[in-house]
Amino acid sequence: MDSPTRVPVQPSLARTRWIGFKTIVIREYSRIVRIWGQTLVPSAVTATLYFVIFGNLIGRRVGPMSGFDYRQFIAPGLIMMSIITNSYGNVVSSFFGAKFGKHVEELLVSPLPTSIIVAGYTAGGLIRGLLVGAVVTLVSLFFARLPVAHFFAIIAAALLTSTVFSLAGFINAVFARSFDQMNFIPVFVLTPLTYFGGVFYSVAMLPEWAQRLSFVNPILHMVNAFRYGFLGTSDVHVVAAFGLMLLLTVALFATAVQLLSRGVGVRD
Amino acid sequence: MLALSTRGLTKTYKNGVHALRSVDLDVEEGDFFALLGPNGAGKTTLIGIMTSLVNKTGGTASIFGFDIDKQLERAKSCIGVVPQELNFNQFESPMTIVVNQAGFYGIERAEARVRAERYLKQLQLWEKRNSAARGLSGGMKRRLMIARALMHEPRLLILDEPTAGVDIEIRRTMWDFLRDINAHGTTIILTTHYLEEAESLCRNIAIINKGGIIERDRMSNLLRRLNTQTFVLNTRGALQAAPPVVGFGVRLVDDHTLEADIGKEQDLNGLFVELSRLGVEVLSMRNKINRLEEIFMHLVETGGQAAATQAASGAPASAATRAFHG
Numbered sequence A: 001m002d003s004p005t006r007v008p009v010q011p012s013l014a015r016t017r018w019i020g021f022k023t024i025v026i027r028e029y030s031r032i033v034r035i036w037g038q039t040l041v042p043s044a045v046t047a048t049l050y051f052v053i054f055g056n057l058i059g060r061r062v063g064p065m066s067g068f069d070y071r072q073f074i075a076p077g078l079i080m081m082s083i084i085t086n087s088y089g090n091v092v093s094s095f096f097g098a099k100f101g102k103h104v105e106e107l108l109v110s111p112l113p114t115s116i117i118v119a120g121y122t123a124g125g126l127i128r129g130l131l132v133g134a135v136v137t138l139v140s141l142f143f144a145r146l147p148v149a150h151f152f153a154i155i156a157a158a159l160l161t162s163t164v165f166s167l168a169g170f171i172n173a174v175f176a177r178s179f180d181q182m183n184f185i186p187v188f189v190l191t192p193l194t195y196f197g198g199v200f201y202s203v204a205m206l207p208e209w210a211q212r213l214s215f216v217n218p219i220l221h222m223v224n225a226f227r228y229g230f231l232g233t234s235d236v237h238v239v240a241a242f243g244l245m246l247l248l249t250v251a252l253f254a255t256a257v258q259l260l261s262r263g264v265g266v267r268d
Numbered sequence B: 001m002l003a004l005s006t007r008g009l010t011k012t013y014k015n016g017v018h019a020l021r022s023v024d025l026d027v028e029e030g031d032f033f034a035l036l037g038p039n040g041a042g043k044t045t046l047i048g049i050m051t052s053l054v055n056k057t058g059g060t061a062s063i064f065g066f067d068i069d070k071q072l073e074r075a076k077s078c079i080g081v082v083p084q085e086l087n088f089n090q091f092e093s094p095m096t097i098v099v100n101q102a103g104f105y106g107i108e109r110a111e112a113r114v115r116a117e118r119y120l121k122q123l124q125l126w127e128k129r130n131s132a133a134r135g136l137s138g139g140m141k142r143r144l145m146i147a148r149a150l151m152h153e154p155r156l157l158i159l160d161e162p163t164a165g166v167d168i169e170i171r172r173t174m175w176d177f178l179r180d181i182n183a184h185g186t187t188i189i190l191t192t193h194y195l196e197e198a199e200s201l202c203r204n205i206a207i208i209n210k211g212g213i214i215e216r217d218r219m220s221n222l223l224r225r226l227n228t229q230t231f232v233l234n235t236r237g238a239l240q241a242a243p244p245v246v247g248f249g250v251r252l253v254d255d256h257t258l259e260a261d262i263g264k265e266q267d268l269n270g271l272f273v274e275l276s277r278l279g280v281e282v283l284s285m286r287n288k289i290n291r292l293e294e295i296f297m298h299l300v301e302t303g304g305q306a307a308a309t310q311a312a313s314g315a316p317a318s319a320a321t322r323a324f325h326g
Helices: A013-034 A041-062 A070-100 A104-108 A114-143 A151-175 A179-195 A208-214 A218-231 A238-262 B043-050 B072-077 B094-104 B109-122 B138-150 B168-183 B195-201 B219-224 B268-277 B291-302 B307-312 B318-325
Strands: B002-012 B018-028 B032-036 B058-063 B079-082 B156-160 B187-191 B204-209 B212-218 B228-235 B249-254 B257-263 B282-287
Touching: A013 A070, A013 A114, A013 B072, A013 B094, A041 A070, A041 A114, A070 A104, A070 A114, A070 A151, A070 A179, A070 A218, A104 B094, A114 A151, A114 A238, A151 A179, A151 A218, A151 A238, A179 A218, A218 A238, B002 B043, B002 B187, B018 B043, B018 B058, B018 B187, B018 B204, B018 B212, B032 B043, B032 B168, B032 B195, B043 B058, B043 B079, B043 B156, B043 B187, B058 B072, B072 B079, B079 B138, B094 B109, B094 B138, B109 B138, B138 B156, B138 B168, B168 B187, B168 B195, B187 B195, B195 B219, B195 B291, B204 B219, B204 B291, B212 B219, B212 B291, B219 B291, B257 B268
Parallel strands: B032 B187, B032 B204, B079 B156, B156 B187
Antiparallel strands: B002 B018, B002 B058, B204 B212, B228 B257, B228 B282, B249 B257
């Protein structure tokens, strides 16, 4: 072992933050690509099954929904469902895995502020959510013709929804102390909210009390804002839906940063 | 300049355990400093506070003048830490681990790759750079954590038992490496259970016990306090009883082994003259236990009080040594 030569390098704080953020994103992206069989493929398989069973077999008997072919109606919802579950799942498993394997300490001892760490993991969730969303969109095109009514609404809804659920996954991972706790929210909260979030049906079909209850579900607003981008139709007020997504993004980001700064779940 | 300075540093865990009780500690820039203490004494908590893995309850701490409450990012930029437990992603390769770590400190990837090659080669990990880290041997994993900690070329390197479980050959190679780093200006704080390691490497020492610093001195000053040392002598011929050596406490351990207590004011020549006069031929000789270990045990047992006088008793420390290692 030879003697090292010390070259004192003190990058500026802004530069450290930017490079640190890029490094977290690269690490997350590498993880997504390295285990592509677990991260990118399952949603494509699930979406195909939904299209075959709900779209082709059952959908023919259901008939048009909100004036569109049933396969066209469910396609935006299925894409959004995959974005939600993958954004959430990526961050919760990656950050909890880092806690479990203790390598989260690599970041905690570094000079990166907690906001950058949260932003980096969120970007990782965003990348996976959008990659899977793109794959499921390609699958959808085999089964349904997808018009584009409002392109920017599609992009904005996908970005904001993915960000919201990446942040939610981060908060879940902060609190989780076991793999059971990591899976509790996705199984018992996220999945029911997604299925009741207007992916497979229009809430206009529901009785009034059920419609009112559905409007409390944020996923309903996200799915409809996304569907509005493709089909130009929505069960909810689209501007309010985007406002809700922005509000959730800010609130969840602030919460995640606050939790990590206090050391909840990661520091003694 | 002080590399590390704490005043009244306190940590009480939620379960009520007082891990640190108003610790005042200064470490000079450029020092090779030993922080010793038995298990649960508060060493890792102190390091944890420095590296922001543990929230302190009270007091202040600064790294190269950067207050960890007010300039945490600056303070953390100065530190490289090698923790006690493995804390890298076992599924990643050494190259990925060290390059990413550099990125967390603001080092561009191109520069990080250059440094990765340098440190992985110096720590004899270059051949394994693309293997999964989980496949490395225990010694390699320890060296990987040292390489990782050096990637941003920190001014202060904190090593929490870096050679635990490492074989003696690798350990000595790591000692040489650490001496070189220190010689090039990096301040090093070392905690270890191998007191021979601390004695060999460190210039200054603090002993912590039950959350408080009970001793802080130069290593040489501390070792001078040891008034009596016990030597083990192997003899050529078989002995039936301990030879009646005047002025030295000599005991028979077995028919070819003697133990002799040598006071600070005595010299070994006198002992050998006496043994020679009695017809006892000595083939070899060694210290019964490490000198620092003997002082350490007395300090820990007495809470730092009357260390010199206790050490002067020269009582065999084997029971205490067993307690420490146990």
